[in-house]
Amino acid sequence: MPFPLYLLALAVFAMGTSEFMLAGLLPDLAASLDVSVATAGTLTPAFALGMIVGAPLVAALARxxxxxxxxxxxxxxxxxxxxxxxxxxxxxxLFATRVVAALANAGFLAVALTTAATLVPSDKKGRALAVLLSGTTVATIAGVPGGSVLGALLGWRATFWAVAALCLPAAVGVLVGLPARPEHAEDGDGAAADLGPELAQLGKPRLLQVMLLAALVNAATFGSFTFLAPVVTDSAGLDSRWVPVALMLFGAGSFVGVTLAGRLSDQRPGQVVATAGPALLVGWFALALLAERPVVLLTLVFVQGALSFAVGSTLIARVLYESAAAPTMAGAYATSALNVGATAGPLLAATTLGGAAGALGPLWTSGGLVLVAALLVVALPLRAVIA
Structure with a gap:
């Protein structure tokens, strides 16, 4: 894979750390700014919504x-x-800065996804995407726990400074390492682009169908990831010190999943989905049933992280393939599909926490979301999309 891809992944790592780091910083942040924890918690959905709206908007403006x-x-x-x-x-x-950060993140990821696809031959988009998304998975393994530790030692402001500092080598890498025009680019990379035909691609049933599948799978992923802490402490009865361990296991699994799927998703995406998809479905329900057993819980957290990102990254890669006729907006469509899931999943999962299932509600929700995706594959002509 071209070295510039890894420079883009470094920036994605910094941005992924920022997106997820607030979970461990909210109490300190709320006290510092004299607001409630609930009010401080609005920073997270604001960032996610900014990503959804910002991806197509900023990509269109920067096309x-x-x-x-x-x-x-x-x-x-x-x-x-x-x-x-x-x-x-x-x-x-601070809320305003998070909105700006979300718009910048959305624009970067939308352009980076498209750029990644043009840095490699047309039949290696999935592998390029895997390298790019590895920045997000490494953020869950190292960046988010590291940010929490830094925040605990030096305060939440130090974590914000650290994310800003991480962006600087990424910026130098983009400036120095990224070619002015990628070798495999299919468009003019800066030539006037007609937005109409690119937006018209959203009328393609195949593109909308694979975007829907990607959103459902990612909703399941982030729905359970967001509320993994109460599963560890309440359902499994483990000490709170095991929460970062579980999060890192999920992140490590996601890195393994996205890496392995990246080697298969270009030539055999159907095989990835057909193999990992049913296992992912069974895994969520198994986790909901067996979460009270700590060893089983921690094992399945790793497995579900791997399966979730294997299936999810493969579907996001299919979005890029299906929107190949929209070279400047393809990355925005992929980013929107991913972030619709990342926003809707936690919101839907949160509604189950007060129900009979308690802390296990999000796990059952994730299983239900993947089940809906599986039924859509069977009921609609979706198999050709991921074949």
Whole structure:
């Protein structure tokens, strides 16, 4: 894989760390800014919603920019938003910086997904996507726990400064390491792009169908990942110190899953989905039934992380393939599908926490979401999309 892909993955790592790091910082942040924890918690959905809206909007606005210029601008804007966020003393201003960061993240990921596909031959998009998304998986393994530790030792502002600092080598890497025009680019990379035909691709049933599948699988993934802590402490009865262990196991599994799937998703996506999909479905229900057994819980957390990202990344890669006729917006469509799931999953899972299933509600919800995806594959002509 081309070295510039790994430079893009570094930026994705910094952005992924920022997206997930607030879970461990909310009490300190809320006390510092004199707001309730619930109010501080609105920073997370605000970021996710900014990603959903921002991906197509910012990608459309930046479609005529050279990709290297766009990526550099988004990384610097992301870094600046965190530097400002680290010094604000007003919650409203911090909220505004998170919205800016979300828009910059959305724009970067949308352009980066498209750029990754043009850095490699047309039949290796899935593998390129796997390298890019490895930045997110490494963020769950190292970045998020590291941010929590840094926040505990030096305060939440130090974590914001650290994310800003992480963006700087990524920005230098984009500027120095990314070619002005990728070798395998299929468009002019900065030539005037007509947005109409690219938006018209959203009328293709195959594209919408695979976007729906990707959103469902990612909703299941993030629905359970978001509420894994109460499963560990309440259902399994483990000490709270086991929560970061479980999160890191999920992250390690996701890294394994996205890496292995990246080697297969270009030539044999149907095989990946047909093999890992049913296992993913069974795994969520098994986890819900067996979560009270700590060893089984921790084992299945790793397995579900691997299966979730294997299936999810393969489906996101299919979005890029199905939207190949929209070279400047394909990454935005893939980003939106991923983040619709990442937003809807936790919101849906949260409604089950007060029910009879308690802390296990999100696990049952994830199983239900994957079941819906499986039924759609059977009931609709979706098999050709992922064949």
């Amino acid at each position: 005529n920019w050279p990709r290297r210029t766009a990526l550099l601008g988004f990384v610097l804007a992301f870094a600046a938003s965190h530097a400002v966020g680290a010094v604000v003393t007003n919650f409203a201003l």
